[in-house]
Amino acid sequence: MSANILEIKDLHVNYGAIKALKGISLKVPKGEIITIIGANGAGKTTTVSTIAGLLKPIKGEILFNDKKINGLPSHEINHLGISLSPEGRRIFPELTVLENLNMGSYSSKDKAKIKGDLEIVFNLFPRLKERMKQLGGTLSGGEQQMLAIGRAMMSSPSLLMLDEPSLGLAPILVDEVFDSIEELNKKGVTILLIEQNAAKALQISSHGYVLETGNITLSDSSDKLLSNSKVKEAFLGV
Amino acid sequence: MSFNNFIQNLLNGISIGSLYALIAVGYTMVYGILKLINFAHGDVFMMAVYFCFYAVTLFTVPWWLSVIIAVAGAALLGFLIDRVAYKPIRNAPRISALITAIGVSFFLESLAVVLFSGVAKSFRKVFPSFLGEMIIIGGEEQVKYGQNVIVGGTRIPVITIITIITTAAVLLILWRIVYHTKQGMAMRAVSMDIPTTSLMGVNVNNIIGMTFALGSALAGIGGILWAIRYPQLWPYMGFLPGIKAFIAAILGGIGSIFGAVVGGLILGVLEIMIVGFFPSLAGYKDAFAFLILIVVLSVKPSGLMGQKEIKKV
Numbered sequence: 001m002s003a004n005i006l007e008i009k010d011l012h013v014n015y016g017a018i019k020a021l022k023g024i025s026l027k028v029p030k031g032e033i034i035t036i037i038g039a040n041g042a043g044k045t046t047t048v049s050t051i052a053g054l055l056k057p058i059k060g061e062i063l064f065n066d067k068k069i070n071g072l073p074s075h076e077i078n079h080l081g082i083s084l085s086p087e088g089r090r091i092f093p094e095l096t097v098l099e100n101l102n103m104g105s106y107s108s109k110d111k112a113k114i115k116g117d118l119e120i121v122f123n124l125f126p127r128l129k130e131r132m133k134q135l136g137g138t139l140s141g142g143e144q145q146m147l148a149i150g151r152a153m154m155s156s157p158s159l160l161m162l163d164e165p166s167l168g169l170a171p172i173l174v175d176e177v178f179d180s181i182e183e184l185n186k187k188g189v190t191i192l193l194i195e196q197n198a199a200k201a202l203q204i205s206s207h208g209y210v211l212e213t214g215n216i217t218l219s220d221s222s223d224k225l226l227s228n229s230k231v232k233e234a235f236l237g238v
Numbered sequence: 239m240s241f242n243n244f245i246q247n248l249l250n251g252i253s254i255g256s257l258y259a260l261i262a263v264g265y266t267m268v269y270g271i272l273k274l275i276n277f278a279h280g281d282v283f284m285m286a287v288y289f290c291f292y293a294v295t296l297f298t299v300p301w302w303l304s305v306i307i308a309v310a311g312a313a314l315l316g317f318l319i320d321r322v323a324y325k326p327i328r329n330a331p332r333i334s335a336l337i338t339a340i341g342v343s344f345f346l347e348s349l350a351v352v353l354f355s356g357v358a359k360s361f362r363k364v365f366p367s368f369l370g371e372m373i374i375i376g377g378e379e380q381v382k383y384g385q386n387v388i389v390g391g392t393r394i395p396v397i398t399i400i401t402i403i404t405t406a407a408v409l410l411i412l413w414r415i416v417y418h419t420k421q422g423m424a425m426r427a428v429s430m431d432i433p434t435t436s437l438m439g440v441n442v443n444n445i446i447g448m449t450f451a452l453g454s455a456l457a458g459i460g461g462i463l464w465a466i467r468y469p470q471l472w473p474y475m476g477f478l479p480g481i482k483a484f485i486a487a488i489l490g491g492i493g494s495i496f497g498a499v500v501g502g503l504i505l506g507v508l509e510i511m512i513v514g515f516f517p518s519l520a521g522y523k524d525a526f527a528f529l530i531l532i533v534v535l536s537v538k539p540s541g542l543m544g545q546k547e548i549k550k551v
Contacts, residue, residue, distance in 0.1 A: 052437055054433055073436070074433070074436040074437055075436050075439050075440055075441045078436075078437060078438065090431060090433075092426070092427050092431060094430060095426060095430075102423065103423065103424070103427055103435070103438045103440075104438055106424065106439050107440075151438070155439060
């Protein structure tokens with residue numbers, strides 16, 4: 001088995017006539033935090049949606065633990081151990097917080113394990129435990145983001161993909177969310193992080209990819225990207 | 239109207255309303271998850287009655303077993319309709335699905351004409367005769383034409399009571415399924431957000447199939463109760479009850495299960511009461527349901543319990 005949990009080779013994805021991804025390749029090594037940064041419309045969400053099986057590529061390969069997964073329906077990809085916390089949180093507004101989390105562990109039959117995972121999520125986000133019986137739609141933006149991440153964790157994935165977890169959050173909450181991502185990673189979960197908040201994302205990740213209009217234009221260790229003049233200019237506002 | 243009459247009419251209305259509710263729930267559940275009006279729903283209702291009829295007359299199974307066969311048959315038929323007709327066009331525009339639904343409805347009606355002939359059949363001898371009896375409360379015994387008969391009193395058909403009790407029990411079971419099982423939770427999740435539900439590892443097509451099967455089973459139960467009350471079988475018998483139940487679902491707020499039940503009961507009771515209070519309007523009984531539809535659509539299109547659709551841009 002290779003050291004990469006996920007490998008993408010020459011991936012092309014179209015939205016109707018629009019070419020959203022024009023042949024990207026990337027690697028996610030086991031146990032690390034890898035980030036994809038880029039402006040709006042660069043193709044970041046398209047990338048993770050395609051990995052999760054919501055979109056079908058027209059060309060290229062997605063390998064998960066060396067096995068080809070593109071073409072599989074999204075529920076089967078979830079069963080393999082890939083979980084996505086989608087852009088815009090997408091929590092179920094009329095299910096309770098607890099039901100939302102239970103949706104995350106839907107395919108698991110091991111009740112003891114579900115209980116254990118629930119404890120982990122509640123330890124990470126105590127606020128969710130307090131609001132367990134509340135409807136998802138009544139939570140604040142930050143709480144909804146915690147719920148979305150917690151829900152994605154409930155299937156105990158080996159690869160967790162987070163699409164813009166800091167979007168629309170107050171700065172203090174952004175720190176909280178990033179802390180919890182690091183904590184999760186320490187527990188052994190490999191993380192693919194999509195962010196517009198490039199500075200933050202590069203600080204916690206080991207490697208970064210820069211996506212521009214459907215192409216990967218830069219790929220380097222996060223430390224080097226942080227000091228890269230092009231990245232500084234385009235994303236860090238320095 | 240005397241008090242006896244009022245009670246009779248009220249129970250009668252609740253009983254008819256229960257049948258509308260049973261069928262309306264199927265419409266509303268499918269609409270809730272697919273935003274599709276399944277016009278074939280009334281024909282599943284019809285098919286179930288034929289299943290029941292032939293199970294007893296042709297295969298001579300006991301009547302209670304025929305009920306189980308018919309309800310299971312209806313559930314399977316609903317599931318198959320989704321798999322064969324709706325699943326292939328899941329991502330097509332809603333109008334395509336609507337036209338398909340009308341096509342499936344015509345197909346089932348024509349199939350029934352071919353298989354069972356267009357000549358009406360009687361359902362009267364299929365079930366035990368106690369179902370056709372009346373419970374009489376009060377009244378006095380008199381001798382008329384050389385026979386002892388009871389005059390006056392409140393008369394309640396046995397089937398009215400059975401219909402109300404069965405409906406209540408079935409809806410209670412449905413409520414348990416939707417709100418207290420994992421699959422029910424997935425059904426509610428699908429009705430909110432299909433792609434995100436599939437991200438949770440839920441096979442969405444199975445959940446949709448299950449919803450069709452559940453709704454169709456309810457329509458099957460409604461069909462059998464309907465046929466005991468109006469014992470005439472023919473391939474188009476599902477049309478009017480289907481449309482009325484659809485109106486009930488709109489009245490209650492389409493997409494809401496509780497709304498469908500409330501809408502069904504209101505429609506049933508109003509229909510019977512209008513005829514009871516104004517016997518001269520009896521001929522307009524069916525038109526009355528459509529009047530309700532027009533009023534609801536023009537005054538409160540989201541129905542009594544429905545949520546206003548918020549289109550996010």
